[in-house]
Amino acid sequence: MSRVEVLSPRSPVSFDFDIDVITSCSPRSPSGLSASFPREKRLTNAILAELLYTSSHVVHATEDDSEEVIVVPGLPPVYRGHREFHLRQGVMKAAQLTAECEPDAEKAFFVADLSYVYKQHLRWKKNLPEIEPFYAVKCNPDPYVLRLLAALGAGFDCASNGEINLVLPLVDPSRVIFANPCKATSFIRQSARAGVDMMTFDNTDELHKIARVHPGAKLIIRILTDDSKSLCRLGLKFGAPMVTVPALLGKARELNLDVIGVSFHVGSGSYDSNAFSDAVMRARMVFDMGKDAGYTFTLLDVGGGFEDPTFEASASVLKDAIEQYFPARDNLRIIAEPGRYYVAQAFSLAANVIARRAPPTAEDVDPDSENPSVMYYINDGVYGAFNCILFDHQSPQPYILSLDGSFHVPSTVPLRPSSVWGPTCDSIDCVCSVTQLPSTLQVGDWLAFDNMGAYTICAASQFNGFQVSKVTYTAGGEFGREVREALRTFAS
Known part of the structure; x- marks a missing residue:
């Protein structure tokens, strides 16, 4: 098994996040459900059976790894056990709180498996050993993700003072790049005070601002590349066209500024690995x-745009391009700005079906129709975690987490075209315009969505008075033990 070095924290950290500590529900604890809640009692019975079944798949403590829970002051605990186990435990807890008439008992929640982040870091080191990852904080500024990546030696790509303030307690300023080419003057001044010197630019006005308030900055010119094969085309907003580069470098020299390298970004969610080759060629020209x-x-900053399904292909193209255009690399530092690559699949979301609109009788439903016959409403939507639909061009699809008080959904359950909507009083709050769901799905059942770690929580709002969904953390995957050890070592 590959090993990674765990670094020490730059200074003691206490995050002041207002996050509820999510406690486990023991199958041996009283359920507190009365006879007036038959559905909840059925659900609890089903959960007890599932917990007994799941126990054989849960990672248990050993003599040399005895801590069941990782606790960091100011943060929720990190549990053990697989993600599905904690999704089901969350449903169990909601049933108990519902029986106790707790307000918002059935609220949606995330489960984050930090071992996935660790696995992605190993994968990065295997495929791109020459390139230092500087995690794009904007993608998901989760405190445990930041701590774990800091412990593993990653740097951080920040776009604001707020993001810089999140990571500086964890790492030295040399492991931070202020990768926003168009910054407020006050942000540049604060960056200088914090010792963050690496920053990007793509225009003359930015050079004048930096010369006034941070003349010792280490500048990286961001160039425009072909991002037409990306979900989010960042070139629409950032990047100096090649024809403007000589004049920009001339102005930087005139202002006595130190330009140390070149950066580019092929676009967020790039699905054309060859875009990296063209971008590296342009970077060579700018060198x-x-x-x-x-x-x-x-310094060469190859940006982001790394997708999980195509990562190996992109890494291969990128390595070949670097070898071709930068064959002599003794004095060259190469960094990248991966974001979704690290966290997209680490987070899953569980949401409760809070309402339903359907024809009066089953006979009124046309099973052969391709149009949704039933509308389901869940307690998270596009103003919350599903903002990724509007801002990140994603199409999340649900699966059944619990149905009629059970976690077991027979394959024989008939499906019908349905639509899924968020909880707000806004008609654009549509999660899935058409999806196939069981015909027996009812209010109180639970849906789950995977791949919810990138550009979800970070942009969620409290529009219409709905709270942002909270996170339960686990390190129960393949590298759970390594994650717990990394977090313990970093904290000490």
Whole structure:
């Protein structure tokens, strides 16, 4: 098994996040359900059976790894056990709180498996050993994700003072890049005070601001690349066209600023691995332009755009391009800005069916119709975690977490075209316009959504008075033991 070095924290950390501590529900504890809640009693009975079944799949403590829970001051605990186990436990807890008439008892919740983040880091080191990952904080500024990646030696790509303040308690400023080409002057000044020197630019005005308030900055010119094969085309907003680069470098030299390298971004969610090759070629041209302007560049930032399904293909193209255009790399530092690659699949969301609109009788439903005959309403939507539909062009699809008080959904259950909607009083709050769901799905059942870790929590709002869904953490996957050890070592 591959091993990674765990680094020490830069200074003691206490995050002041207002996050409820989510406690476990023991199958041996009284359920507190009265006879007036038959559905909840059925659900609890089903959960007890599931817990007994699942116990054989849960990672238990050993003599040399005895801590069941990782606790960091100011943060929720990190549990053991597989993600599905905690999704089901969350449903069990909701049933108990419902029986106790707790307000918002059935609220939606995330389960984050930190071992997935660890696995992705090992995968990165195996495929791109020369390239230092600087995690894009904007993708998901989760405190445990930041702590774990800091412990594993990653740097951080920040776009604001707020993001810089999140990571500086964890790492040295040299492991931070202020990768926003268009910054407020006050942000640049604060960056200087914090010791964060690496920052990007793509225009003349930015150079004048930096010269005034942070003349010692280590600048990286961000160039425009072909991002037409990406979900989010960042080139619409950022990146200096190649024809403008000589003049920008000339102005930087005139202002006595230190430009140390080149950055690019092929777009967020790139689905064309060859885009990296073209971008590296352009970067090589800018390195040569830098020499003409009197600079010797020592840094290449290959940006983000790494997708989980195509990562190996992109890594191969990127390595080949670097070898072709930068064959001599003794004095070259190469970094990247992966975001969704690390966290997309680490988070799952469980949501409760809070309402339903359907024809009066089953006979009124046309089973052969391709149009949704039933509308389901869940307690998270596009103003919350599903903002990724609007802002990140995602199409999350649900699966059944619990149905009629049971976690077991027979394959023989008939499906019908349905639509899924969020809880707000806004008609754009649509999670799935058409999806196949069991015909027996009712209010009180639970849906789950995987791949909910990227550009979800970070942009969620409390529109219409709905709270942002909270997170239960586990380190129960393949590398759970390594995650717990990394977090313990980092905390100490």
